[in-house]
Amino acid sequence: MKLKRITVVLILSWLIFQAGAQPVRNELLVPDIDGYHTLKCDFHIHTVFSDGDVWPLTRVSEAWREGLDAIAITDHLEYNPHKKYIPISHEAPYEIAKESAQQAGIILIKGTEITKSMPPGHFNALFIDQATPVHNDDYKQALREAKAQGAFILWNHPGWKAQAPDGPKWMDEHQELFDEKLFHGIEVANYNEWYPEVLDWAGDKNLTIFSNSDIHEPMSDYLLQNKTDRRPITLVFSRERTSESIHEALLAGRTAGWFREYLFAREEILNQLLEESIDVSITGRNEKNITYKIRNLTDLVFNMHFPVAGSDKFLPGRSSILITLPAKENHDQVTFGNLLSRSGKPVVAQLSSLMKP
Ligand SMILES: [Zn+2]
Numbered sequence: 626m627k628l629k630r631i632t633v634v635l636i637l638s639w640l641i642f643q644a645g646a647q648p649v650r651n652e653l654l655v656p657d658i659d660g661y662h663t664l665k666c667d668f669h670i671h672t673v674f675s676d677g678d679v680w681p682l683t684r685v686s687e688a689w690r691e692g693l694d695a696i697a698i699t700d701h702l703e704y705n706p707h708k709k710y711i712p713i714s715h716e717a718p719y720e721i722a723k724e725s726a727q728q729a730g731i732i733l734i735k736g737t738e739i740t741k742s743m744p745p746g747h748f749n750a751l752f753i754d755q756a757t758p759v760h761n762d763d764y765k766q767a768l769r770e771a772k773a774q775g776a777f778i779l780w781n782h783p784g785w786k787a788q789a790p791d792g793p794k795w796m797d798e799h800q801e802l803f804d805e806k807l808f809h810g811i812e813v814a815n816y817n818e819w820y821p822e823v824l825d826w827a828g829d830k831n832l833t834i835f836s837n838s839d840i841h842e843p844m845s846d847y848l849l850q851n852k853t854d855r856r857p858i859t860l861v862f863s864r865e866r867t868s869e870s871i872h873e874a875l876l877a878g879r880t881a882g883w884f885r886e887y888l889f890a891r892e893e894i895l896n897q898l899l900e901e902s903i904d905v906s907i908t909g910r911n912e913k914n915i916t917y918k919i920r921n922l923t924d925l926v927f928n929m930h931f932p933v934a935g936s937d938k939f940l941p942g943r944s945s946i947l948i949t950l951p952a953k954e955n956h957d958q959v960t961f962g963n964l965l966s967r968s969g970k971p972v973v974a975q976l977s978s979l980m981k982p
Pocket residue numbers: 738747781782
């Protein structure tokens with residue numbers, strides 16, 4: 626009798642433990658804009674099928690838990706250090722991951738990384754049919770094959786120290802590839818760094834902005850080592866939640882790079898994200914001052930500078946702050962220092978324009 630009771634207690638506590646230990650998805654709150662779905666994506670991920678540490682299925686479960694909508698596994702074609710132990714197939718990561726991605730509701734995009742020395746460096750080809758034919762010693766032929774398959778191509782980590790010790794450089798080779806339309810996008814942020822001058826290139830040359838993890842280790846290691854709870858993410862403003870719609874959005878340049886507290890995007894996209902994220906109301910007023918409540922409805926964060934008051938405020942995700950400003954002309958102007966359309970160009974807005982009707 627006593628033994629039975631102990632057994633029941635043990636089974637119950639095991640069940641409670643199991644319930645507590647189940648994986649949950651962290652739903653990232655980022656608003657939709659202008660009739661588009663805002664999809665959280667990572668277009669640069671490695672597995673054991675090149676120089677990554679984990680199996681493709683792990684990349685799907687990491688993405689699901691972190692609230693992502695779409696990922697591309699982009700193993701190196703030219704660099705396969707595990708081949709002594711694992712037979713390398715360039716098609717394997719997608720084939721292995723596609724069923725669990727479908728079950729999890731994650732859009733899995735077939736991709737690969739064309740891995741050349743600088744110039745021109747590394748490029749990701751997304752939405753390809755077959756990775757194997759893209760493998761070519763001649764980088765132009767590799768990119769042409771990817772393009773012939775209908776790929777969207779981006780230049781990866783242009784400021785990676787190992788290849789660009791003096792910072793990102795737009796070389797003649799890049800201009801040739803650009804002129805031949807062999808790439809359409811560029812990583813402004815990669816892994817744990819971002820490149821201000823590359824944000825300016827994106828603006829000047831109308832390149833689609835990316836912020837990708839380029840993860841090789843388990844994502845939990847990255848999050849711990851970088852003291853963050855979020856990987857670099859590319860926000861895609863997509864008509865539908867489909868691979869085809871994401872492809873269309875990338876071609877149209879409708880993205881934002883979300884890296885640490887920063888958002889990198891075209892100015893109109895940043896303005897729309899801001900308008901949908903923040904709600905401002907007046908809570909107090911006298912002859913001298915006006916007090917505002919600024920509420921953030923999202924997981925985005927905002928570094929605000931008020932020039933008239935000469936003060937700075939940080940607005941964390943899903944929270945509100947109060948600020949009292951002198952009631953003089955242009956008093957409610959605010960600079961959002963972490964929302965950048967170019968390297969030195971933060972978004973400037975008026976609090977009154979962020980009030981919901
Ligand atoms: Zn690379």
